Amino acid sequence: MRRTKEQAAETGRQILQAAEDLFLEKGYEDVTLEEIAALAGVTRGAVHWHFKNKQGLLLALRDAAQEPFRVLADELAASNGAASLKKFGDIFADIFDRLENDPRQQALLRGMIRLDIALSEKDEPGGTTFRAEMNGIFVRLFQAVERDTGMPPPWTPHTAASMLSATISGLVFEWALGKGAFHISPDGSLFVRTILSSLTK
Structure with missing residues:
Protein backbone atom coordinates (compact mmCIF):
# COMPACT_ATOMS: atom_id res chain seq x y z
CA MET A 1 0.00 0.00 0.00
CA ASN A 53 22.52 11.18 6.94
CA LYS A 54 23.17 12.65 10.39
CA GLN A 55 24.24 15.96 8.92
CA GLY A 56 20.90 16.10 7.10
CA LEU A 57 19.13 15.65 10.42
CA LEU A 58 21.15 18.43 12.02
CA LEU A 59 20.41 20.69 9.04
CA ALA A 60 16.69 19.96 9.44
CA LEU A 61 16.83 20.82 13.15
CA ARG A 62 18.68 24.03 12.28
CA ASP A 63 16.02 24.85 9.70
CA ALA A 64 13.26 24.29 12.26
CA ALA A 65 14.95 26.77 14.61
CA GLN A 66 14.49 29.48 11.98
CA GLU A 67 10.78 28.88 11.47
CA PRO A 68 9.47 31.39 14.08
CA PHE A 69 11.50 34.13 12.39
CA ARG A 70 10.23 33.18 8.92
CA VAL A 71 6.65 33.28 10.18
CA LEU A 72 7.18 36.71 11.74
CA ALA A 73 8.82 38.01 8.56
CA ASP A 74 5.82 36.78 6.54
CA GLU A 75 3.40 38.40 8.98
CA LEU A 76 5.17 41.76 8.86
CA ALA A 77 5.55 41.66 5.08
CA ALA A 78 1.79 41.15 4.70
CA SER A 79 0.78 43.57 7.44
CA ASN A 80 -0.71 46.99 6.71
CA GLY A 81 -0.05 48.26 10.21
CA ALA A 82 3.08 49.61 11.82
CA ALA A 83 5.69 46.88 12.11
CA SER A 84 6.97 46.26 15.62
CA LEU A 85 10.18 44.52 16.61
CA LYS A 86 8.84 43.68 20.08
CA LYS A 87 7.63 40.28 18.92
CA PHE A 88 11.04 39.73 17.36
CA GLY A 89 12.67 40.37 20.72
CA ASP A 90 10.14 38.06 22.40
CA ILE A 91 11.12 35.19 20.10
CA PHE A 92 14.79 35.63 20.93
CA ALA A 93 14.01 35.87 24.65
CA ASP A 94 12.11 32.57 24.48
CA ILE A 95 14.92 30.82 22.56
CA PHE A 96 17.63 32.18 24.87
CA ASP A 97 15.60 31.14 27.93
CA ARG A 98 15.35 27.55 26.66
CA LEU A 99 19.07 27.49 25.90
CA GLU A 100 19.97 28.80 29.34
CA ASN A 101 17.73 26.39 31.23
CA ASP A 102 18.54 23.18 29.34
CA PRO A 103 22.28 22.41 29.53
CA ARG A 104 21.89 19.77 26.80
CA GLN A 105 21.06 22.53 24.32
CA GLN A 106 24.57 23.92 24.68
CA ALA A 107 26.14 20.72 23.30
CA LEU A 108 23.65 20.56 20.42
CA LEU A 109 24.34 24.21 19.62
CA ARG A 110 28.06 23.50 19.49
CA GLY A 111 27.34 20.81 16.90
CA MET A 112 25.35 23.28 14.82
CA ILE A 113 28.17 25.83 15.06
CA ARG A 114 30.69 23.26 13.82
CA LEU A 115 28.34 22.38 10.97
CA ASP A 116 27.97 26.04 10.04
CA ILE A 117 31.74 26.51 9.97
CA ALA A 118 32.16 23.41 7.79
CA LEU A 119 29.47 24.58 5.37
CA SER A 120 31.02 28.03 5.10
CA GLU A 121 34.26 26.38 3.95
CA LYS A 122 32.65 24.16 1.34
CA ASP A 123 30.56 24.79 -1.75
CA GLU A 124 28.00 22.04 -1.25
CA PRO A 125 24.41 21.80 -2.51
CA GLY A 126 22.12 23.11 0.20
CA GLY A 127 25.13 24.33 2.08
CA THR A 128 23.89 27.80 2.96
CA THR A 129 25.08 28.76 6.40
CA PHE A 130 22.66 29.43 9.23
CA ARG A 131 23.97 32.99 9.52
CA ALA A 132 23.39 33.69 5.83
CA GLU A 133 19.84 32.38 6.00
CA MET A 134 19.06 34.30 9.19
CA ASN A 135 20.53 37.47 7.69
CA GLY A 136 18.08 37.13 4.79
CA ILE A 137 15.20 36.83 7.25
CA PHE A 138 16.45 39.85 9.21
CA VAL A 139 16.57 41.90 6.00
CA ARG A 140 12.89 41.10 5.36
CA LEU A 141 11.98 42.10 8.91
CA PHE A 142 13.80 45.41 8.70
CA GLN A 143 12.33 46.10 5.26
CA ALA A 144 8.91 45.90 6.92
CA VAL A 145 10.09 48.26 9.67
CA GLU A 146 11.45 50.71 7.08
CA ARG A 147 8.18 50.58 5.17
CA ASP A 148 5.93 51.09 8.20
CA THR A 149 7.82 53.30 10.63
CA GLY A 150 11.11 54.18 8.98
CA MET A 151 14.57 53.54 10.40
CA PRO A 152 16.87 56.11 11.99
CA PRO A 153 19.73 57.19 9.72
CA PRO A 154 22.18 55.90 8.73
CA TRP A 155 20.60 52.45 9.13
CA THR A 156 19.10 50.57 6.20
CA PRO A 157 17.43 47.13 6.27
CA HIS A 158 20.61 45.51 4.94
CA THR A 159 23.08 47.24 7.29
CA ALA A 160 20.81 46.68 10.30
CA ALA A 161 20.39 43.00 9.38
CA SER A 162 24.14 42.51 9.02
CA MET A 163 24.86 44.19 12.34
CA LEU A 164 22.17 42.23 14.18
CA SER A 165 23.28 38.95 12.62
CA ALA A 166 26.89 39.54 13.67
CA THR A 167 25.83 40.54 17.19
CA ILE A 168 23.62 37.49 17.75
CA SER A 169 26.20 35.13 16.22
CA GLY A 170 28.81 36.54 18.59
CA LEU A 171 26.54 36.20 21.63
CA VAL A 172 25.57 32.63 20.83
CA PHE A 173 29.11 31.60 19.88
CA GLU A 174 30.64 32.98 23.07
CA TRP A 175 27.93 31.45 25.25
CA ALA A 176 27.93 28.04 23.55
CA LEU A 177 31.70 27.68 23.87
CA GLY A 178 31.65 28.86 27.48
CA LYS A 179 33.94 31.81 26.76
CA GLY A 180 31.76 34.67 27.95
CA ALA A 181 31.07 35.66 31.55
CA PHE A 182 27.37 36.20 30.94
CA HIS A 183 24.07 34.35 30.80
CA ILE A 184 22.41 34.09 27.42
CA SER A 185 19.19 34.70 29.36
CA PRO A 186 18.45 37.30 30.57
CA ASP A 187 21.65 39.17 29.65
CA GLY A 188 21.65 38.28 25.94
CA SER A 189 17.92 38.90 25.62
CA LEU A 190 18.24 42.36 27.17
CA PHE A 191 21.11 43.23 24.85
CA VAL A 192 19.16 42.17 21.75
CA ARG A 193 16.09 44.14 22.86
CA THR A 194 18.26 47.22 23.44
CA ILE A 195 19.69 46.97 19.93
CA LEU A 196 16.28 46.43 18.35
CA SER A 197 14.84 49.48 20.14
CA SER A 198 17.61 51.64 18.67
CA LEU A 199 16.72 50.59 15.12
CA THR A 200 13.24 52.10 15.01
CA LYS A 201 12.16 55.71 14.93
Missing part, protein backbone atom coordinates in the same frame (compact mmCIF):
# COMPACT_ATOMS: atom_id res chain seq x y z
CA ARG A 2 1.34 3.42 -1.00
CA ARG A 3 1.84 5.88 1.79
CA THR A 4 0.25 9.28 1.57
CA LYS A 5 2.21 12.53 1.71
CA GLU A 6 0.75 13.12 5.16
CA GLN A 7 2.01 9.76 6.42
CA ALA A 8 5.46 10.39 4.95
CA ALA A 9 5.56 13.83 6.57
CA GLU A 10 4.56 12.36 9.93
CA THR A 11 7.31 9.75 9.65
CA GLY A 12 9.79 12.53 8.93
CA ARG A 13 8.62 14.43 12.01
CA GLN A 14 8.98 11.31 14.18
CA ILE A 15 12.51 10.69 12.92
CA LEU A 16 13.50 14.32 13.50
CA GLN A 17 12.06 14.28 17.02
CA ALA A 18 13.93 11.08 17.81
CA ALA A 19 17.15 12.59 16.47
CA GLU A 20 16.73 15.74 18.55
CA ASP A 21 15.99 13.73 21.71
CA LEU A 22 19.07 11.56 21.21
CA PHE A 23 21.34 14.45 20.21
CA LEU A 24 20.33 16.24 23.40
CA GLU A 25 20.70 13.13 25.54
CA LYS A 26 23.99 11.73 24.20
CA GLY A 27 25.53 14.42 22.02
CA TYR A 28 25.53 14.61 18.25
CA GLU A 29 28.80 12.70 17.75
CA ASP A 30 27.76 9.76 19.92
CA VAL A 31 24.42 9.01 18.26
CA THR A 32 24.07 6.48 15.43
CA LEU A 33 21.46 6.33 12.70
CA GLU A 34 20.47 2.89 14.02
CA GLU A 35 19.62 4.42 17.41
CA ILE A 36 17.58 7.16 15.77
CA ALA A 37 15.69 4.65 13.63
CA ALA A 38 14.97 2.43 16.62
CA LEU A 39 13.62 5.29 18.74
CA ALA A 40 11.47 6.52 15.85
CA GLY A 41 10.21 3.00 15.16
CA VAL A 42 11.42 2.96 11.55
CA THR A 43 14.19 1.34 9.53
CA ARG A 44 17.59 2.90 8.96
CA GLY A 45 16.64 3.07 5.28
CA ALA A 46 13.71 5.33 6.18
CA VAL A 47 16.10 7.71 7.96
CA HIS A 48 18.31 7.78 4.86
CA TRP A 49 15.33 8.36 2.60
CA HIS A 50 14.04 11.33 4.61
CA PHE A 51 17.30 12.98 5.70
CA LYS A 52 20.19 11.21 3.90
Whole structure:
Protein backbone atom coordinates (compact mmCIF):
# COMPACT_ATOMS: atom_id res chain seq x y z
CA MET A 1 0.00 0.00 0.00
CA ARG A 2 1.34 3.42 -1.00
CA ARG A 3 1.84 5.88 1.79
CA THR A 4 0.25 9.28 1.57
CA LYS A 5 2.21 12.53 1.71
CA GLU A 6 0.75 13.12 5.16
CA GLN A 7 2.01 9.76 6.42
CA ALA A 8 5.46 10.39 4.95
CA ALA A 9 5.56 13.83 6.57
CA GLU A 10 4.56 12.36 9.93
CA THR A 11 7.31 9.75 9.65
CA GLY A 12 9.79 12.53 8.93
CA ARG A 13 8.62 14.43 12.01
CA GLN A 14 8.98 11.31 14.18
CA ILE A 15 12.51 10.69 12.92
CA LEU A 16 13.50 14.32 13.50
CA GLN A 17 12.06 14.28 17.02
CA ALA A 18 13.93 11.08 17.81
CA ALA A 19 17.15 12.59 16.47
CA GLU A 20 16.73 15.74 18.55
CA ASP A 21 15.99 13.73 21.71
CA LEU A 22 19.07 11.56 21.21
CA PHE A 23 21.34 14.45 20.21
CA LEU A 24 20.33 16.24 23.40
CA GLU A 25 20.70 13.13 25.54
CA LYS A 26 23.99 11.73 24.20
CA GLY A 27 25.53 14.42 22.02
CA TYR A 28 25.53 14.61 18.25
CA GLU A 29 28.80 12.70 17.75
CA ASP A 30 27.76 9.76 19.92
CA VAL A 31 24.42 9.01 18.26
CA THR A 32 24.07 6.48 15.43
CA LEU A 33 21.46 6.33 12.70
CA GLU A 34 20.47 2.89 14.02
CA GLU A 35 19.62 4.42 17.41
CA ILE A 36 17.58 7.16 15.77
CA ALA A 37 15.69 4.65 13.63
CA ALA A 38 14.97 2.43 16.62
CA LEU A 39 13.62 5.29 18.74
CA ALA A 40 11.47 6.52 15.85
CA GLY A 41 10.21 3.00 15.16
CA VAL A 42 11.42 2.96 11.55
CA THR A 43 14.19 1.34 9.53
CA ARG A 44 17.59 2.90 8.96
CA GLY A 45 16.64 3.07 5.28
CA ALA A 46 13.71 5.33 6.18
CA VAL A 47 16.10 7.71 7.96
CA HIS A 48 18.31 7.78 4.86
CA TRP A 49 15.33 8.36 2.60
CA HIS A 50 14.04 11.33 4.61
CA PHE A 51 17.30 12.98 5.70
CA LYS A 52 20.19 11.21 3.90
CA ASN A 53 22.52 11.18 6.94
CA LYS A 54 23.17 12.65 10.39
CA GLN A 55 24.24 15.96 8.92
CA GLY A 56 20.90 16.10 7.10
CA LEU A 57 19.13 15.65 10.42
CA LEU A 58 21.15 18.43 12.02
CA LEU A 59 20.41 20.69 9.04
CA ALA A 60 16.69 19.96 9.44
CA LEU A 61 16.83 20.82 13.15
CA ARG A 62 18.68 24.03 12.28
CA ASP A 63 16.02 24.85 9.70
CA ALA A 64 13.26 24.29 12.26
CA ALA A 65 14.95 26.77 14.61
CA GLN A 66 14.49 29.48 11.98
CA GLU A 67 10.78 28.88 11.47
CA PRO A 68 9.47 31.39 14.08
CA PHE A 69 11.50 34.13 12.39
CA ARG A 70 10.23 33.18 8.92
CA VAL A 71 6.65 33.28 10.18
CA LEU A 72 7.18 36.71 11.74
CA ALA A 73 8.82 38.01 8.56
CA ASP A 74 5.82 36.78 6.54
CA GLU A 75 3.40 38.40 8.98
CA LEU A 76 5.17 41.76 8.86
CA ALA A 77 5.55 41.66 5.08
CA ALA A 78 1.79 41.15 4.70
CA SER A 79 0.78 43.57 7.44
CA ASN A 80 -0.71 46.99 6.71
CA GLY A 81 -0.05 48.26 10.21
CA ALA A 82 3.08 49.61 11.82
CA ALA A 83 5.69 46.88 12.11
CA SER A 84 6.97 46.26 15.62
CA LEU A 85 10.18 44.52 16.61
CA LYS A 86 8.84 43.68 20.08
CA LYS A 87 7.63 40.28 18.92
CA PHE A 88 11.04 39.73 17.36
CA GLY A 89 12.67 40.37 20.72
CA ASP A 90 10.14 38.06 22.40
CA ILE A 91 11.12 35.19 20.10
CA PHE A 92 14.79 35.63 20.93
CA ALA A 93 14.01 35.87 24.65
CA ASP A 94 12.11 32.57 24.48
CA ILE A 95 14.92 30.82 22.56
CA PHE A 96 17.63 32.18 24.87
CA ASP A 97 15.60 31.14 27.93
CA ARG A 98 15.35 27.55 26.66
CA LEU A 99 19.07 27.49 25.90
CA GLU A 100 19.97 28.80 29.34
CA ASN A 101 17.73 26.39 31.23
CA ASP A 102 18.54 23.18 29.34
CA PRO A 103 22.28 22.41 29.53
CA ARG A 104 21.89 19.77 26.80
CA GLN A 105 21.06 22.53 24.32
CA GLN A 106 24.57 23.92 24.68
CA ALA A 107 26.14 20.72 23.30
CA LEU A 108 23.65 20.56 20.42
CA LEU A 109 24.34 24.21 19.62
CA ARG A 110 28.06 23.50 19.49
CA GLY A 111 27.34 20.81 16.90
CA MET A 112 25.35 23.28 14.82
CA ILE A 113 28.17 25.83 15.06
CA ARG A 114 30.69 23.26 13.82
CA LEU A 115 28.34 22.38 10.97
CA ASP A 116 27.97 26.04 10.04
CA ILE A 117 31.74 26.51 9.97
CA ALA A 118 32.16 23.41 7.79
CA LEU A 119 29.47 24.58 5.37
CA SER A 120 31.02 28.03 5.10
CA GLU A 121 34.26 26.38 3.95
CA LYS A 122 32.65 24.16 1.34
CA ASP A 123 30.56 24.79 -1.75
CA GLU A 124 28.00 22.04 -1.25
CA PRO A 125 24.41 21.80 -2.51
CA GLY A 126 22.12 23.11 0.20
CA GLY A 127 25.13 24.33 2.08
CA THR A 128 23.89 27.80 2.96
CA THR A 129 25.08 28.76 6.40
CA PHE A 130 22.66 29.43 9.23
CA ARG A 131 23.97 32.99 9.52
CA ALA A 132 23.39 33.69 5.83
CA GLU A 133 19.84 32.38 6.00
CA MET A 134 19.06 34.30 9.19
CA ASN A 135 20.53 37.47 7.69
CA GLY A 136 18.08 37.13 4.79
CA ILE A 137 15.20 36.83 7.25
CA PHE A 138 16.45 39.85 9.21
CA VAL A 139 16.57 41.90 6.00
CA ARG A 140 12.89 41.10 5.36
CA LEU A 141 11.98 42.10 8.91
CA PHE A 142 13.80 45.41 8.70
CA GLN A 143 12.33 46.10 5.26
CA ALA A 144 8.91 45.90 6.92
CA VAL A 145 10.09 48.26 9.67
CA GLU A 146 11.45 50.71 7.08
CA ARG A 147 8.18 50.58 5.17
CA ASP A 148 5.93 51.09 8.20
CA THR A 149 7.82 53.30 10.63
CA GLY A 150 11.11 54.18 8.98
CA MET A 151 14.57 53.54 10.40
CA PRO A 152 16.87 56.11 11.99
CA PRO A 153 19.73 57.19 9.72
CA PRO A 154 22.18 55.90 8.73
CA TRP A 155 20.60 52.45 9.13
CA THR A 156 19.10 50.57 6.20
CA PRO A 157 17.43 47.13 6.27
CA HIS A 158 20.61 45.51 4.94
CA THR A 159 23.08 47.24 7.29
CA ALA A 160 20.81 46.68 10.30
CA ALA A 161 20.39 43.00 9.38
CA SER A 162 24.14 42.51 9.02
CA MET A 163 24.86 44.19 12.34
CA LEU A 164 22.17 42.23 14.18
CA SER A 165 23.28 38.95 12.62
CA ALA A 166 26.89 39.54 13.67
CA THR A 167 25.83 40.54 17.19
CA ILE A 168 23.62 37.49 17.75
CA SER A 169 26.20 35.13 16.22
CA GLY A 170 28.81 36.54 18.59
CA LEU A 171 26.54 36.20 21.63
CA VAL A 172 25.57 32.63 20.83
CA PHE A 173 29.11 31.60 19.88
CA GLU A 174 30.64 32.98 23.07
CA TRP A 175 27.93 31.45 25.25
CA ALA A 176 27.93 28.04 23.55
CA LEU A 177 31.70 27.68 23.87
CA GLY A 178 31.65 28.86 27.48
CA LYS A 179 33.94 31.81 26.76
CA GLY A 180 31.76 34.67 27.95
CA ALA A 181 31.07 35.66 31.55
CA PHE A 182 27.37 36.20 30.94
CA HIS A 183 24.07 34.35 30.80
CA ILE A 184 22.41 34.09 27.42
CA SER A 185 19.19 34.70 29.36
CA PRO A 186 18.45 37.30 30.57
CA ASP A 187 21.65 39.17 29.65
CA GLY A 188 21.65 38.28 25.94
CA SER A 189 17.92 38.90 25.62
CA LEU A 190 18.24 42.36 27.17
CA PHE A 191 21.11 43.23 24.85
CA VAL A 192 19.16 42.17 21.75
CA ARG A 193 16.09 44.14 22.86
CA THR A 194 18.26 47.22 23.44
CA ILE A 195 19.69 46.97 19.93
CA LEU A 196 16.28 46.43 18.35
CA SER A 197 14.84 49.48 20.14
CA SER A 198 17.61 51.64 18.67
CA LEU A 199 16.72 50.59 15.12
CA THR A 200 13.24 52.10 15.01
CA LYS A 201 12.16 55.71 14.93
